[in-house]
Amino acid sequence: MQILVDADACPVKEIIVRVAKKYKIPVTMIIDTSHELYDGYSIIITVDKSRDSVDIKLINLLKKEDIVVTQDYGVAAMGLGKGARVLNQNGLIYSDNNIDRLLFERHLGQKVRRAGGRTGSVKKRSKEDNDNFERALIKLIEKREE
Structure with a gap:
């Protein structure tokens, strides 16, 4: 088992590393060339900036029973299809x-935006979001150890 992270815009990288160290689980963070990352623990894979290159690399590395952290519903769907456990940053x-x-709601939002509409704003990240993420990650890890 490993934790694979769609790390370009991931706000919980430090939490992932802290929890992974505690459980001695390897972490692979995937970023594109417009980002730099070093945390002293994770394997960092840098891919080109072409559309979906991070997503494609992550899915190609994924094995059944891995944990995936992503905000992307498409990546989440593919991860579930490959037998992974998948969660978002919240x-x-x-x-x-x-x-x-979730995929249907994303589709509707895209239609609204293409037609010139607005779909709401993103709320500011809170400590509660971080706490919820950490609890969910630990839950997925401990389920695997049963």
Whole structure:
């Protein structure tokens, strides 16, 4: 088992590393060339800046039972399809029960934006978001150790 991170805009990288060290789980962070990252623990893979290059690399590295951290519903759906456990930066655990709805909502939002509409703003990250993420990550890790 390893933790794979879509790390370009991931606000919880430090939490991931701290928890992974505690459980002695390897971490692979995937970024594109417009980012720099070094945390002293993770394997850092840098890919080109072409569209979806981070996503494609992550999915190609993914093995069944890995944990994936991503904000991207498409990556989440592919990860679930490969047997991974997947969560977002706020602690939402993606599942077969919620991914279709999330993908549909993303589709509707894209249609609204293409038509010139607005779909709301992103709220500022809170300590509660970080705490929810950490609890969800630990839950996924401990489920695997049973």
